Amino acid sequence: MSVVVEQYNPEWPQHFERIKSTLKLFLSEVDVLSIEHVGSTSVPGLAAKPIIDIDIIVTKENLDDAVSALVRHGEFTYLGELGIVDRHALRDPDQRPPRNIYVCVDGAFQTRNHLSVRDTLRSNPELRDEYGQIKLQLAALDLNIVDYIDAKSSIIQKILTKAGLLATEELAAIHAVNKKGHRQGAIKTNRLVLREFVMKDVAPFHALESIPEVVRYQTFEPRTLEQAKEEVVKIIQNSCVTPRAHFELAVVHEGNFIGRVGALLKRTDEHGEALNLPHANLWFSFIPESHGKGFATEAMRAFIPVLPSPNILEIECDPRNTGSWKMAERLGFKKVSLTEKAYECKGEWVDSLVYQKTVWVSADL
Template sequence: MSVVVEQYNPAWPEHFQAIKSELEGFLKDANVVSIEHVGSTSVPGLAAKPIIDVDIITARENVQEVVDALVSNGNFAYFGELGIVDRHALRDPNQSPPRNIYVCVEGAFQVRNHLGVRNTLREHPELRDEYGAVKLALAANRTNIVDYIEAKGEVIQKVLKAAGLLTDEELAAIRVANEKGERRGALKTERLTLREFIIADVPAYHALESIPEVVRYQTWGPKTNDQAAKDVVTIIQNSTVKPREHFELAVDCEEKFVGRVGAKIKMKDEEGKAVEPPHVDLWFSFLPEVHGKGLATEAMKAFVPTLGSPLRLEIECDPRNTGSCKMAERLGFTKISLTERVYECKGEWVDSLVYQKSV
C-alpha cells in the first residue's frame, strides 16, 4: 500500500473544524486543554496525505476520562499508545473525511513535537516547501508508510531544530522512533507487496478473517469487526517490541489486500534458557478468490528468508487442510510427525501434522 500525497487542499481546515465540533460534543463533560489540528494538513500550502490529524490535549490524570468519553459517547475504538508513549490512538467510526485521532498528554514531548513542526512550517515557507518536495518525491516512487516515515526523518529533524522546543535527547528519541528498526519496509515480489500492518487494514483484515472457509481449520470462528480491530492493534504493537519475536505482514496484490503471512519466534524455553536454534512457527491466510494462483507460495518464499538464520521453521497443519500441507511441501519442508486427536476444535477432535525445515 503506497503512500498517497496530495497538493494542499484549502478545504482541510474546514474539515478539521467540523471534526473538532463533533469531538467537542462527545467531550462536553471531559477535561480537555485543547483540540489541535496537527500534521501536514494543518499547514497552508503544504502537500500532505489527505488525512486530518487531530491531537486532543489533556492533563495526564485526565487521559482515561477523555478516552472513555470518546468510546462511550462517540463509539470510538481505542487502540492504546501503539509504541509512542503519551499518545493514545483512537479510531473515529466516521471516516469521511479520513482522520487520525489522538489523545495526548499536555506538555509531553510528542505534543511539543507536533505543535513545533506545525508552527515552524507555518512560519517558514522555505522549510515547508522543502518538506513538501520530499513527501511528493517519496509518494511518486510509490513508497510504503514504513519507508516513508524513515525517509523524511532528516527534514523533520531540521524542522524540529528550527522550532527549538525539544532537548537533544528528545530529538534523538524522535529520530529513533522514525527509523524502521525491526519493522519491515515494503518487500516486493513479481506480483506482490509484503508490508507492515496499519490501522487502516482493519476492514480488509476483517473481510478475510470473517470468511468461514478461511477459518475452517482454526480454533476460532469467523471474527467480528471488533475482534479484527484488536488483532490488528496487537500486530502493530508486536512490531514495536525489541527484540521482535512476532512478525506478521499484510500481502497486497495490485494495491489490494489479499492475505497475510506470519511468524512467531521462540528464543527461550519455559525456564528462560536459550533455544538453539530459535524455533519459528509459521502461518498464512489468503482470500479464497486468490487460491490456486500461487500467491501464498510466492509470499512465503519471500517472507521466510527475512527472518534470518539459523532457525528451525515449523508449519503445523490440520491434515484435512490439504492446501496448507501442499504449501509446506512446496516450500521444502519435511513431514516430521502426525499425531491423532491432539485437541478439540469446533466440536471435532483434530489431528496434528507437523512439517519442519532448518535454515
C-alpha cells in the first residue's frame, strides 16, 4: 500500500470539525481537556496524506475512561500505544474520510510533539513548504508507510528543533520512534510484496483463515471475522514491541492479499536463561488458489533474512501436512525429530515433525 500525498484541501478542517462533534458525543461523560486537529491536514497550505489526525487530550487519570467510552459508544477498536508511550491509538469504524484517532496524555512529550509540529508549520511558511515538497517527493517514490515515515524523520527533527519546545532526550526519543527499527518496509520479490499488516487486512485475513483447508493442521478452528480482527490487532501491536519477537508480514500478489508468513523468536529458555542462539519458529499460510505456484517458497526466502541472526530456524508440523515439510526441505532445512502422538489437536493425537536450519550471518536460501 503506497503512500498517497495530496495538495492541501480546504475541506480537511471541515472534516475535522464534523469528526470532533461525533467524538464529543461519545466522550460526553469523560473529562476531556481538548480535541485537537494535528498532523499535516491541520496546516493550511501543506501537502498531506488525506487522513485526518486527531489527538484527544486527557489527564492520565481520565485515559482509561476516554478509551473505554470510544470502544463502548463508538465501537472503536483499541490498538494500544504501538510503541509510543502515552499515545493510545484507536481505529474508528467510520473511515469516511480516513482518520487516525489518538487518546493522548496531557503534557507527555509525544503530545507536545504533535502540537509543536503543527504550530511551528502554521507559523513558518518557508519550513511548511520545504516539508510539503519533501512529502511529495517521497510519495513519488512509491514508498509504503513504514519507509515513508522513516525517510522523513530528518525533516521532522528539523521542525521540532525549530519549535524549541522539547528537550534533547525527547527529540532523540521521537527520532527513534520515527525510524522503522524492526518494522519492515516493503520487501519486493519477482512477483510478491511482503509488508507489515494494517487494519485493512482484516477482511482478506479472515477470508484466508476461515477456510477449513487452510487451518486443517492448526490448533484453532476456522476463524470468525471478530477473531480475525483480534488477531490482526495483535499482529500490529507486536510489530511495535522492542526488541521484536513476533514477526509477521502480509504477502501481496498483484495488489491482492494472498497469504502471510511469520516467526516467533525465542531468546530465552523456559527458565528465563539466554539461549546460545535465538530460536525462530516459522509458519505460513496462503489461499488455496495460490498453491502450487511457488508463492510460499518465494515469500519465505524473502522473509527469513528479515529475522535477527544468528539464529536457529525451525518448522514444526503434523507429518500429514506435506506442504510444510516439503517447504522446509526446499529451503534447506534438515529433519531433526519425529515424535509420535506429541499433542492432542481437535480431538485427535497427532505426531510432530521438526525441521531446523542454523543461520549465522545471513540466510543462504
